[in-house]
Amino acid sequence: MITARAETVVVGSGPNGLMAAVMLARAGREVLLLEAGDRFGGGLRSGELTLPGRVHDLGATVMAMTLASPAFRALRLEGVEFVHPPVALAHPLDDRPAVLLHRDAARTAEGLGRDGRVWQATVGAAARAGFPLMELLLSPLGPWRATPREFARAARFGAAALLPATVLARGALRTVEGRALLAGLAAHSMLDLRSPTSAGYGLALGALAHLVGWPLVRGGSQVLADALVAELRSLGGQAVTGHRVERLDELDARTVVLDVTPRQFLAMADLPPRYRRALSRYRxxxxxxxxxxxxxxxxxxxxxxxxxxxxxxxxxxxxxxxxxxxxxxxxxxxxxxxxxxxxxxxxxxxxxxxxxxxxxxxxxxxxxxxxxxxxxxxxxxxxxxxxxxxxxxxxxxxxxxxxNPNLVGGDIGGGLNSLAQFLRRPVWSPAPWRTPLPGVFLCSASTPPGPAVHGMGGWQAARLATQAERHAR
Ligand SMILES: Cc1cc2nc3c(=O)[nH]c(=O)nc-3n(C[C@H](O)[C@H](O)[C@H](O)COP(=O)(O)OP(=O)(O)OC[C@H]3O[C@@H](n4cnc5c(N)ncnc54)[C@H](O)[C@@H]3O)c2cc1C
Known part of the structure; x- marks a missing residue:
């Protein structure tokens, strides 16, 4: 049964779905956004979870990746104010003062004593390399577009990033403070800290603090989701809550962008066996x-x-x-x-x-x-x-x-953040946002560059959908 008809349907209103919807509407498409929940935003939702008037973020609060994201920077959203705490991060310890991660790398290094120099030479250096480096990290296609100088900087950072956090911490850092700081940052990856690349998450998050800070959205993360929905509607797009898409054949659309993870996609569509097998292996x-x-x-x-x-x-x-x-x-x-x-x-x-x-x-x-x-x-x-x-x-x-059905088994990252799945997210492809079904694209955190509020999955899916349309003409 056809239940939703539009030139382009976006399923799911997390930051990636919202980004895809806005980008496609800006490209002149007729867009219909369908959200299963009673509120837009996915990981950007806020609500009164405890007492009346108390605003809680159900998911994301810290918007470092948002400020670093080329997609969000290009969007220039109105009405969203990012507010910075005096200190980005604190890591209390039992028998000594807490370790503090400041916006300023030099100040952070000062607090790390003997490890200050190493911090400056790794995390500080990555931050000083600036946004081109972060664009490289945020876009898997980036390295091929980078200048040799940018590439050399990224490679220098990349070598340490490939290590397990325990190895980098024990090998390069000497103090309890420095090691604890790196461990706490690396643990955002949800990996065993003895796994390769776990150090990379720690270094990247530290560099982001120095580069753009770790800000919050004034009033709650829902404000950011609502601003994206308002932008979509101002461009003529429609957005509906309370509409869960179970099967793709419920949709009559030339282009479909799915802000869902592989397990949901498998249940929604009849996929070619090879692709189906690859998605079934997703962890x-x-x-x-x-x-x-x-x-x-x-x-x-x-x-x-x-x-x-x-x-x-x-x-x-x-x-x-x-x-x-x-x-x-x-x-x-x-x-x-x-x-x-x-x-x-x-x-x-x-x-x-x-x-x-x-x-x-x-x-x-x-x-x-x-x-x-x-x-x-x-x-x-x-x-x-x-x-x-x-x-x-x-x-x-x-x-x-x-x-949020994307939080499969409570996994807030849209899939394991292992090295293998960094390269195969959700399949090994230079354009993993494209699926074998014509006109159907994936954009969730289960696609590169992975979790966090950066909208880059949505941006990439919208870019490919627009390209596919041009070729079809
Ligand atoms: C507790 C928690 C804390 C976090 N903290 C941070 C943080 O501080 N900073 C940060 O950058 N990131 C954080 N994250 C991660 C971040 O929220 C996610 O990486 C990000 O939201 C992923 O965006 P997405 O668009 O891929 O999917 P999601 O935000 O998960 O949104 C998917 C949306 O699709 C909808 N949907 C799914 N299936 C269907 C369907 N069949 N039909 C219709 N709609 C459907 C869902 O209801 C949901 O609204 C946190 C996440 C959680 C849960």
Whole structure:
């Protein structure tokens, strides 16, 4: 049965789907955007999860990749204000002051003592190489367009980036602080820190802090999603919530752009056997257990400097974080997990009071409630935290997948971030956004350059769709 008809249909309104819809509408296409949820945005959704008036981001809060993204920079959206916390990131430690990641590389290096010089020579140098380097990282086609000088800079950075975080940390860094900082950053990858490329995630996130900062969207991430929808509508596009597409044959469209992951695509379409087999081999990563709190005041961090950072990494030393992440990679729960926390009030006082969110990694599909383990890690560095809690909201992996089907088994990255899947995301191809079905494109975080709010998957899918249209004429 045909249920939706338009020249171009975009399925899913995460940052990639929204970016594709806007780019195609700007190219003069008639665009219909269909979103299964009751709100646009996917990982950009915000809502009152705890108390009335408290704005919580359901997914992404920290918009470093957004500022670095060539797609978002080209868009020049109106009405979206990025606000920077005084400190990008804090990593508290038990017996010493917290490690701080500042916007300024030199200031960060100063706090790292004996490791300051190495930090400047790696992360600082990558940041100083500027946006061309980040464009190279954000676009898998980039290296072939780069100048020899840009390529040489990227290659210098790239060699260290290929290493496991544990190897780079132990080989290049000497201090507890430097090693912990790298481990906390690298653990964003959700990889075992003994895996190749886990260091790369750490270095890239550090470089982004120096390059563009780790800002938030004033008022909540939903503001960014709503601005993209408004832009689409101003160009004549239509956008509908509460419409879940189960099968592609429900759509009557010349072009379809899918902001879904391989497992959903497999269920939606009859695909050629070879491509189907390749998608069936696609691997999902660990899930997350996520918590949101309404607090009656700021978190009482033992080291007050931590209160100036929007993002806080909890879990202690390199060794502790490496053990916690290895447990999860092996399919077990860590009772002393690495916890990634965000306190938006450090940058944005417009969210209805003090709110906090945090997640820890868990095995994909886990049903466990890790409330105590997560709160213990916060209490460890902020005694009295639990007394500040007015209300809490928890989400297991199944709860996450229920609000966003792209979060398969609670995997917030759209698939494992391994080296193999960096090259084969979701298939080995110079244009993996194209599918064997004519006019059908994939754009989600399961395509390059992978997770985060950069919209580059959507930008690439829209570029290929526009090209295909031109050739067909
Ligand atoms: C808890 C959490 C914290 C995060 N923190 C950050 C952060 O701080 N910074 C950062 O950069 N990134 C962060 N991320 C990652 C980031 O949110 C994602 O990488 C990004 O949103 C992926 O965008 P996407 O467009 O590929 O898909 P998504 O944002 O996942 O959106 C997919 C959309 O498609 C819809 N959909 C799926 N199937 C269908 C269907 N069949 N029919 C109709 N609609 C459908 C879904 O409902 C959803 O709205 C976080 C994610 C989570 C979950």
């Amino acid at each position: 999902y990563g660990p899930g997350v257990f996520k918590m949101d709190w309404a607090l009656d005041g700021p978190v009482p961090w033992r080291d007050p400097e931590v209160g100036r950072a929007a993002t806080v990494h909890l879990g202690g030393t390199l060794e502790e974080i490496a053990v916690a992440e290895a447990e999860v990679a092996a399919g077990r729960h860590s009772m002393r997990p690495y916890v990634l926390a965000v306190q938006p009030y450090a940058a944005d006082p417009t969210r209805g009071g003090h709110t906090l969110w945090a997640y820890c990694h868990v095995p994909n599909g886990s049903t466990a409630d890790l409330t105590d383990a997560v709160e213990d890690q916060i209490e460890r560095h902020a005694p009295g935290f639990r007394d500040r809690v007015l209300a809490r909201h928890t989400m297991t992996t199944a709860d996450l997948e229920a609000v």
